[in-house]
Amino acid sequence: MGSLPAGQNQLFYDLCLDNFVPKNHLIRQIDLFLDLSDLRKHLSPYYSHTGRPSIDPELMIRMLIIGYCYGIRSERRLCEEVQVNLAYRWFCRLGLEDEIPNHSTFSKNRHGRFRESEVFRQLFETVLRRCMEEGLVKGEGFATDASIIKADAHRQRRVSGDETIDWGKPDEATRPVREYLSALEENNRPRKAPKAISLTDPLSSWISRGGLATFGYCTNYLIDIAAGIIVDVEASTINKTAEVNATKKMIDRVEERFEIKPDRLLGDTNYGSADMLGWLVEEKQIIPHAPVWDRTEGKAELFGRSDFSWEVDADQYRCPAGKSLVRNRRNFTKKRTGIKKDNTIAYSASKFDCETCPKKAQCCPTTPARRIHRSIHEDARDVARELSKTEAYAQSVKDRKKVEMSFAHLKRILNLKRLRLRGMTGANDEFIMAATVQNLRKMAKLCTDPPLLTG
Secondary structure, three states: OOOOOOOOOOOOOOOOHHHHOOOOEHHHHHHHHOOOOOHHHHHHHHOOOOOOOOOOHHHHHHHHHHHHHOOOOOHHHHHHHHHHOHHHHHHOOOOOOOOOOOOHHHHHHHHHHHHHHOHHHHHHHHHHHHHHHOOOOOOOEEEEEEEEEEOOOOOOOEEEOOOOOOOOOHHHOOHHHHHHHHHHHHOOOOOOOOOEEEOOOOOOEEEOOOOOOEEEEEEEEEEEOOOOEEEEEEEEOOOHHHHHHHHHHHHHHHHHHHOOOOOEEEOOHHHOOHHHHHHHHHHHOOEEEOOOOOOOOOOOOOOOHHHOEEEOOOOEEEOOOOOEEEOOOOOOOOOOOOEOOOOEEEEEEOHHHHHOOOOHHHHOOOOOOOEEEEEOOHHHHHHHHHHOOOHHHHHHHHHOHHHHHHHHHHHHOOOOOEOOOOHHHHHHHHHHHHHHHHHHHHHHHHOOOOOOEOO
C-alpha cells in the first residue's frame, strides 16, 4: 500500500499550463471564439501616455468573463478563484507566479474608462459578429421578451413617490443618485410618480408580483430564433412602455450596425399594442407574430367590436342591427380628424337609432348610444389578428420559448438573480456582459468538437 510523500520539496518544475486544461473544457472552448485583438485600440484614447503602467485591460475582461460564466458574483472571490485555478490562469494568460489584480481595480475601471468607452457593448458586438461567421444567426425571425432582475437596493430604504426628497448636493451624491437626477433634468415631460422610490438606487422600479415587493430592473433580450443567439440586450425600468421602447431601440440598433432586419418578430401580448404593431407593420415592414392587446371585445352576452363590420370606403362601422356608426355626427366648419390623445378615433351611433333598437340590451345597456374607439393603427392590428390563425404563428408560439430558456439560463446557471451594480448604466453593463457570456457558451456548445466539459 503506497503513501503520499512527506513534503513537496522539489525546487524546480518543468510544466506548461496548457497541459492541465482538458481539450473539451468550457473555458478552452470559449477561448476559441474570443477575439480581443481590437480591445487595446478601442481603449487607447482613455489611457494616459504618462505614469506607471496600468493593469492590462484584456486581463480584466478575461477575468470578468470567467466571473459571469461561472456565476462568481463577487469580484473579491473572483480574484481568489483565479489565484488557485490553473484553467482560469491559462485563460487569463497568467503564469504560475504572476500576480492577480486587486479586486478594487475592477470598480475603478468599470465606473471610469470601461463605461466611457462602452467597451462592454463593443465586446458583445465582437462576439455577435463571430456568431454570424459561424452561421448561428439567420436573421429570418427575432423573438423578444423582458425579465425582472432584482436591484441592489434594500426594500426598507424607500420613500413614497409623492414625497419631496432632499438629495443634498448633486456633486456629493452617489453615482446612482447623480444618474437619477440627470435623468430628471433630461426628461422634460412630467412622469407619473412611482409608488415608491429607493434612496439607494432611485432609477430602479418598485415591483410586487406574487411575492415580497422589491426593487428591480428589466433585462430585454432580442434573440435570433435559429440557434437562440442574443442579437441585442437593453436594460429598462419595469413597465410595458419601457419594454416596448427597448425592443424598438434594439431592432433599430441591430439594423444600423449589422444591416440585419428580421422578416418577423415574435413576442407576447406586451408587444401586441396598437402603437407597436403600427410601428412594425407600417414603418419597419416586419411581420408581427404577437397576440393583439385588445380590450374592445364585449363581456358575456354583450356585443364586442368584432360583432361590428368595418366599411372602409364609407369610413364607418355597421352594427348587428344594420345601423351605422360614423366618425363625426356634427358638421364642423373646419374639418376635424377626430384623432384623440390616445391615437384612437371615436365612431358613434345615433342616439335615436339606439333608443328604438331591440338589441340595445346586448349592445349599450348603460349608455344612450353605442360608441367604438378605433385605433389609427387598426389595419396593423387586423394584420396581426389574421396572422394568429396561421400555422407559422403556431410555430412562432413554440419558438418564443427560446427567450424564456435564455432567461432561465441567465438566472440559474449564470446566477444573475440580483444585480451588484446600481443605476441604469450599471444594470446595462451587467446585462451586456451576461449576454456576451451566454453567446460564447452557445458557440462553445454548438460549434466545437469534441463536446465541451462544463466542469
